[in-house]
Amino acid sequence: MDRDNKTQLIKVLDEMGLAPKCKDPEEFKEWMSSYLQEQGGSADVKPRTESKEHHIVTQQARLPPFSGDPSAKQEPSYDLWRYEVECLCRDSTITEEMLAQIIHRSLRGNAGLVAMRLGSGAAISELLTQLDSNYGVVEDQEALMGKFYNASQGDSEDVTSWGCRLEDLLVKATRTEPLSMTKRNHMLHSRIWKGLRSALKERSAAKFELCPGYEDFKVELRKMESEMAIEQKSTIKTATSKMACSDTCNEDPRYEKLEGMIKQLTAEVRNMKSRDGEVKKSGFGNHLIVHGHRPLYWLGRKTARCGCASTSGR
Structure with missing residues (x-):
């Protein structure tokens, strides 16, 4: 009660000519009860209480759908589905009737037909035994x-x-x-x-x-696997960069021109070495060889070019 309400209450009591003598709420309630009895009213004075409604929302447990079809990609394996059923069996808040309903709602396809053939009143243990025989592990x-x-x-x-x-x-x-x-x-x-x-x-x-x-x-x-993956990506990136650089060089016309000049120089050097080797084999390795002409012999012989007489007959 705020201050204004208290002031209003005192004003009303004063206008009614009432002056309750009480030291605590209990004495005030006794005084009020006696006053009401004198006036012929009800003697039961109950404090006002605010009622609060609590809404408890319970979400029903669910199982993932299971049909027994190996090609179904969105469904769990039977082992995983069976494990979730066992977890629900251990839940004390779920009754046997609720569990049976949850299991029936989750079954699809051929698995649902297995439950249908047993009937709606079949026990959970009987249903699980049938499902185990159809979809459980059979290897020893x-x-x-x-x-x-x-x-x-x-x-x-x-x-x-x-x-x-x-x-x-x-x-x-x-x-x-x-x-x-x-x-x-x-x-x-x-x-x-x-x-x-x-x-x-x-x-x-x-x-x-x-x-x-x-x-x-x-x-x-897992740490090592992550490190190896990073190293592999770095290696691939380096190799890709080298390949890109090689492709760029191959596309550059200046590179092609330079490559042609290198090939030409290499061929000329190879030809020079070949001619030098032929001269050495003929015994005239110490004499000058003019490209495209016959070799010049020593001074005592006549040559086709200068017409000099040979001194060997003298």
Whole structure:
């Protein structure tokens, strides 16, 4: 109550000739009750309370759609869908009737036909058994473990995808006999390194010994993978720049002219060396050879050009 209301209340009581004597709210309520009884009114004086409506909005749990069609790209695998069903089974706020409704709404295609054939009143356990027989893992434990130990990283597969694939294989292989967390991490730590591509495997050999934990080692592998990707991009960029420079030089006419001059000089030098070699073989390596004319003999012989007599007959 603000100050104006208090002033108004005092003014009304004064006009009515009332002067309540009270020290606290409880005494004032007692006085008011007795006054109302005297006036023939109701003796129940209840303080006004503001009622607040609380609207609780609950969102019903949902499952992703599942049809059992391997070609459906927007649907999860059956293992993932089955895992989400198990999570809902552990939720105490979801009743069995609600869970059955959620499962039926998520099934599509052939998977929905499996549920339809069982009927709407089938138990959840019976429905899940039918779905497991149609879409669950059928390989035995030994075959799955063989896949786990023989798996290797794909050419276009990053470390994260490679690790997830290994973990999925190990979970399937140990579904009936779950492993301890320590043994699981040890097996994954060993296999994720042994199955790496050769370049990353060689680079991470030291980290494999220094990081015995699977998760920590996977983080180090991702760092190295990122570094290698940056280095590869830098190498490709350098090679592209060199190729571009080479193409530019080839297109420049000055470069072609210079290249022709170099080829001409190379041919002339080669011809000079060839003629020099022929002279040496003929025994006149110490005499002058004029290009396009017969060789000049020593002074004692007659030449065709100067007509000098030979001195050898004297």
